[in-house]
Amino acid sequence: MERSYYNPIEVAPREDLRILQLGKLRKILNKVYKKVPHYREKCKKAKIKPSNLKTLEDIRHFPFTTKEDLFVDYPFGLLAEPLEKVVRLHTSSGTTGKPKALFFSKRDIFAQAHLIARSLYMSGATFRDILQNSMTYGLFTGALVMHYGAELLGMLVIPAGPGNTERQIELMQTFGTTCIHMTPSYALYVASVIHEKGLKPGKDLKLKRAYLGAEPYTDETRQKIEEMLGVDVYNCYGLSEMGGPGVGFECPEKKGLHLWEDAFLVEIVNPQTGEPVKPGEVGELVLTSLNREAMPLIRYRTRDLTHFIPEPCSCGRTHVRIARILGRADDMFIVRGVNIFPQQIEAVLMSIKGVAQNYQILLEGYDEMTVKVEIDRDFFDGRIERLLKLKEEIAEKLRQAIQVRPKVELVEPGTLPVSEGKAKRVIDNRTL
Ligand code: ADP
Ligand code: K
Ligand code: ZN
Structure with missing residues (x-):
């Protein structure tokens, strides 16, 4: 029998998860307060310090970190470790505004890779799978972070990068690609080219799963891609500020994305007031990185809109679920x-x-x-x-x-x- 979880933490009782989170949150708050002058100043203005945190709920009294904060003392201002500890730079793709600089230590790279490996395993992928990674390699986190995680799981990774659709299809046919990772808009396009070439996905291609993310899409789009390519589509969510993809991922139930709470503290707030929304109400996702070494961010305003799915998931995982991202506050x-x-x-x-x-x-x-x-x-x-x-x-x-x-x-x-x-x-x- 194959084990059904990559890491037992996925099914930990919620009470244990919360205890774990509180411990990590205390440590990370102390660290950022001590090492990041900009954040310390913000706390002082709000008249709060890490020792005021008694419960997880107390986090709501601490200042948010916004995209604008990333430009204060750019590019190194929010680093919580000396530059010697940093092994990688990524910038966000800059869909909105100027690029942000994000830094990773060795530990950060592998922690995120484990989250990816865990997420891919959750979808049923194993070391027998062949992943064609058609996200953009380079400064963007999308491709490289997924690449490391998939390798960690033991998948054979084809670092295809995006574009050149003819070549993409050729790679799929030659190497028997079973999984693809790309944006949903590109997946629709690739599917249409496959269709126009008269290729039958079930027969001429070996595709089983598509990991689609980096931009919002709807359930209708998912269904369309699933039908056209004969694959299971898994929604994959992340942002460079939180380490890239692997922050949230769908399980085979495909009813919302699990956010990995051993690595992130999750809040959803009213974007106008900053106050927590009621369970199930739409608001802005706010994330605190609990594991990040080089550049932890406290209460980061993602600008992404979603809501909690409060019911426990039938897959057995206890980590909180959110609805697929409904849009960005900035896209409205x-x-x-x-x-x-x-x-x-x-x-x-x-x-x-x-x-x-x-x-x-x-x-x-x-x-x-x-x-x-x-x-x-x-x-x-x-x-x-x-x-x-x-x-x-x-x-x-x-x-x-x-x-x-x-x-x-x-x-x-x-x-x-x-x-x-x-x-x-x-x-x-x-x-x-
Ligand atoms: P940006 O696009 O802001 O420059 P990133 O390249 O880090 O920064 O992209 C992260 C953003 O992409 C997220 O904040 C979110 O808006 C969007 N995103 C990522 N994955 C998904 C997904 N599965 N569904 C919807 N939106 C997503
Ligand atoms: K392999
Ligand atoms: Zn689940």
Whole structure:
């Protein structure tokens, strides 16, 4: 019998987990207070010090760390160890704003690799699997951190990097790739190319699992990719500030992501007030790294929106679950007074037959919204009324979902820009 957990900590009683967390939190708070002048100053202003922490709940009296804090005394300001202890630099991909510098010690590298190995094992992967890693190698954490973790588990890793889709498919065929790691938007594109080539995933390819993350996507997109590629899709969440991927991962139940609480203290707060939300209520994810040596961050505001899934998971793991990221606080846009996330639009589009994998949201003039949608090659049979009907269906379903009726423009497949990394979905040219 194969053991079902990579590490017994995954099923530790919650009370034990909390005791472990409190111990680690005390240590890390003391360390940051002592070694990081910027954080110490913030604590002093808030009139609080590490010895005030008696219970885990007391963390809410400590100051947050924000993305802006990462630019104070840039780049070394938040280091809690001498530079000699640092073995690696990553920067965030800078989807929003300028790049942040994040530092890892040797211990940090391997601690995160173990979280990845644990997460991959949870999905059923073993040393027999072959992982094609199609995230961007380099300054970005996405590829390298996954790479180390997969190797630790013993998988054979193909460091493909993103792009050159023909070559990606060739690699899959030649080496019998069983698992892929990429962004969901790129996975949709790769799936469409595989489909166009007439390859049958179950027969011509050996794919079993896709680890998709680095950007928000919906359950509808997941289903579409699962059908097109004949794989199980696992949602994989992380951010460079918390060590990269491996922070949260879906278990085979696929009902939310487990966040590894032996490594992170998890809070969800109201983004306006900073106060904790009620269980199940949507708010901003706030994380404290409990294990980080070089650059621990206390109460880091991720800007990612989600909610707790309070029920215990039937997989037996006790670590808290969150819903898939609903969006970034920074991605929200407002049209005619309505707050909209690109994912709301994606969920509608991916559930409509005839819609292909790519779309774009264009904002112009005084709040004019156009949604450009690629249609399936098989869908258009020459009958214009079929297209008009599809257009109407999309506009109406979007109106129901977001309260705003956008203009819909149908375009041929392959005409919207393809992203190999994180997709840029919203183009805002408004004259407001
Ligand atoms: P950035 O994109 O801010 O420059 P990173 O490259 O570290 O920084 O990306 C981390 C961010 O990517 C997360 O904060 C989150 O917004 C997004 N992200 C990562 N994984 C997922 C996922 N599985 N679902 C949704 N969003 C994700
Ligand atoms: K192997
Ligand atoms: Zn589970």
